[in-house]
Amino acid sequence: MSEIIKITKSAEEYLAKLIQDKNETDLSIRIFISDPGTPKAETCLAYCKPDEAMPDDLVLNLDLINVNLEKRSLPFLQDAEVNFDKDNFGGQLTIKAPNARLPNISPESPVEDRINYVIYNEINPMLESHGGEVSLVEFNDKGEAVLQFGGGCQGCGMVDVTLKDGIEKTLVEQIPEVTGVKDMTDHSIDDNAYY
Numbered sequence: 001m002s003e004i005i006k007i008t009k010s011a012e013e014y015l016a017k018l019i020q021d022k023n024e025t026d027l028s029i030r031i032f033i034s035d036p037g038t039p040k041a042e043t044c045l046a047y048c049k050p051d052e053a054m055p056d057d058l059v060l061n062l063d064l065i066n067v068n069l070e071k072r073s074l075p076f077l078q079d080a081e082v083n084f085d086k087d088n089f090g091g092q093l094t095i096k097a098p099n100a101r102l103p104n105i106s107p108e109s110p111v112e113d114r115i116n117y118v119i120y121n122e123i124n125p126m127l128e129s130h131g132g133e134v135s136l137v138e139f140n141d142k143g144e145a146v147l148q149f150g151g152g153c154q155g156c157g158m159v160d161v162t163l164k165d166g167i168e169k170t171l172v173e174q175i176p177e178v179t180g181v182k183d184m185t186d187h188s189i190d191d192n193a194y195y
Contacts, residue, residue: 005080014084016064026050032070033100038116041100075104111139111177118174123167143179
């Protein structure tokens with residue numbers, strides 16, 4: 001599975017030195033994508049203690065270090081590369097993940113990924129005409145998609161109609177696990193609201 005992500009030898013050596021400098025035993029590196037498949041996606045690299053590793057992580061046992069790859073992030077890490085380039089100032093670690101922002105959705109994808117796909121590909125393009133946007137904060141155990149509005153939607157007098165008749169209807173129809181939506185936006189701030 002190491003073909004999912006390429007970690008160059010220079011990056012492995014650099015990360016091994018960072019781990020060595022921490023003076024902690026059993027420390028590894030964890031790589032994951034936050035907000036995968038969305039325009040906000042970011043590739044993250046962090047230290048990982050044994051109790052921080054997830055049971056379903058894919059573990060790469062390299063020569064000098066172990067790398068945990070988050071299972072949910074695997075489709076978005078395809079063709080990713082971690083590299084370290086030395087320069088006059090020491091060097092720079094770079095992570096390139098060309099598929100991090102690309103939707104990679106199937107019926108087996110996590111509910112959050114499927115919700116984000118609908119939000120970024122169907123709902124937000126409609127809200128953009130009013131200078132607005134919406135993002136998923138969480139999918140809770142009640143089956144609700146908890147949302148945060150921004151731009152022209154924050155403080156807009158029509159947000160309840162948009163939420164129930166537009167967004168909720170769309171998400172419930174397309175994603176069986178979603179039972180409803182909940183707005184956590186503070187609409188008292190209406191400086192940029194669309195009227």
